[in-house]
Amino acid sequence: MVKVVKVDVAIVGAGPAGSTAAEHAALKGASVLILEKRPQVGSPVRCGEFMPAVDEMKGILPNATELDSIFDIPNYLHSLTTDVIRIYSPKMRHWDVPFGGYTTDRDLFDQYLASRAVKAGAELRTGLECTGVKGSVVSTPEMDIEAKVVIGADGPLSMVGKNLGYTRSTDLCPAVTLQVKGDFEPVPEMYFGTVAPGGYAWVLPKKGFANVGLGVARRFSKMPVGEYFDKFLKLKGIDSTDQPMGKFVPMSGPIKRTVIGNSLLVGDAAGQVMAVNGGGIPIALICGRIAGQAASNAVLKGLPLTAYEARWRREVYKPLRTAVHTKWLANTCFGSQWRLEMAMSLLGQRRINKLIRCKPVLP
Numbered sequence: 001m002v003k004v005v006k007v008d009v010a011i012v013g014a015g016p017a018g019s020t021a022a023e024h025a026a027l028k029g030a031s032v033l034i035l036e037k038r039p040q041v042g043s044p045v046r047c048g049e050f051m052p053a054v055d056e057m058k059g060i061l062p063n064a065t066e067l068d069s070i071f072d073i074p075n076y077l078h079s080l081t082t083d084v085i086r087i088y089s090p091k092m093r094h095w096d097v098p099f100g101g102y103t104t105d106r107d108l109f110d111q112y113l114a115s116r117a118v119k120a121g122a123e124l125r126t127g128l129e130c131t132g133v134k135g136s137v138v139s140t141p142e143m144d145i146e147a148k149v150v151i152g153a154d155g156p157l158s159m160v161g162k163n164l165g166y167t168r169s170t171d172l173c174p175a176v177t178l179q180v181k182g183d184f185e186p187v188p189e190m191y192f193g194t195v196a197p198g199g200y201a202w203v204l205p206k207k208g209f210a211n212v213g214l215g216v217a218r219r220f221s222k223m224p225v226g227e228y229f230d231k232f233l234k235l236k237g238i239d240s241t242d243q244p245m246g247k248f249v250p251m252s253g254p255i256k257r258t259v260i261g262n263s264l265l266v267g268d269a270a271g272q273v274m275a276v277n278g279g280g281i282p283i284a285l286i287c288g289r290i291a292g293q294a295a296s297n298a299v300l301k302g303l304p305l306t307a308y309e310a311r312w313r314r315e316v317y318k319p320l321r322t323a324v325h326t327k328w329l330a331n332t333c334f335g336s337q338w339r340l341e342m343a344m345s346l347l348g349q350r351r352i353n354k355l356i357r358c359k360p361v362l363p
């Protein structure tokens with residue numbers, strides 16, 4: 001007989017979205033179980049590890065609430081603080097755009113968030129994969145979990161989403177990253193053009209390291225993402241035989257519905273990413289908190305779970321939608337180096353500044 005465990009809230013995935021949702025559901029008194037298929041939360045790292053400063057997030061998402069506490073991340077998780085991003089055009093013209101942020105160690109970052117969830121009372125099971133979800137029952141090889149609310153925080157290829165009838169991002173962009181030892185200039189760099197068709201390549205400095213990587217759009221690429229990455233390493237004069245780690249970034253914006261019945265999706269599973277730069281950690285933290293609060297309100301107070309959908313859309317949807325429109329405009333240039341060079345020159349620093357902050361670039 002299959003063992004059956006009953007909980008208020010079952011969460012699949014202990015990334016930033018899942019752990020934050022778990023913490024906030026548990027803080028309100030719900031019983032919470034998080035399943036993470038990887039043996040160790042956050043490892044291996046598949047991320048550029050760049051986090052915007054809280055003041056930047058306040059500017060990007062003016063309707064979002066509780067940002068000071070959401071972005072109160074301890075200092076040991078700030079590897080290198082920066083106040084400018086250097087953006088390169090295909091012809092290597094560059095603009096230094098003021099933008100505050102820091103690089104982090106994503107494995108430690110995710111482990112910190114998971115530890116907060118556990119401290120709040122959630123149970124975390126690592127090395128346990130969800131193999132399917134049907135209605136309220138989450139299956140694993142070890143047991144079935146019967147939950148009053150099921151949260152899919154299982155990333156861009158969300159199995160929870162697939163099993164429960166949600167749509168998926170229509171633009172999943174492959175991205176890879178590698179930690180490279182050395183002393184790098186303390187300025188995050190982003191490279192556009194044939195180095196990373198339809199996306200960009202980056203060098204994000206950390207203490208004694210840099211996170212080097214790139215993401216591409218499949219419809220503009222002529223070869224596998226790994227080959228673009230090898231070429232980029234050569235361009236930067238980086239000699240490394242280590243294998244980069246990769247994943248998809250959902251770039252078509254939030255999915256249409258993020259609540260169905262007694263389930264919800266959050267983070268990459270829901271497409272909650274800034275399409276102009278692929279940044280998803282901040283949005284996962286914000287929406288994760290809203291998801292956890294809504295889940296516990298549904299279980300403990302009988303409030304509708306759709307409150308989650310209404311609130312995250314009120315707080316962050318508009319800038320995410322603007323970013324999708326800007327990405328769509330950019331896609332008309334990505335097919336031609338010349339058009340992209342021209343477009344970046346016309347935009348200039350002032351409009352690039354707006355673009356990376358999810359603001360409209362056209363009047």
Ligand SMILES: Cc1cc2nc3c(=O)[nH]c(=O)nc-3n(C[C@H](O)[C@H](O)[C@H](O)COP(=O)(O)OP(=O)(O)OC[C@H]3O[C@@H](n4cnc5c(N)ncnc54)[C@H](O)[C@@H]3O)c2cc1C
Binds near residue numbers: 014037177268273
């Ligand atoms: C190469 C790359 C670079 C990036 N760089 C940045 C950056 O610099 N800054 C930024 O803000 N964003 C960046 N992003 C995006 C960012 O990583 C994501 O938006 C963010 O991780 C979303 O968090 P999440 O919790 O929704 O999903 P994830 O972090 O993907 O977490 C999902 C978790 O679910 C687990 N899981 C999946 N399926 C199952 C299952 N069936 N059972 C149990 N567990 C499961 C996974 O193991 C994983 O731990 C980058 C993405 C990539 C691919």
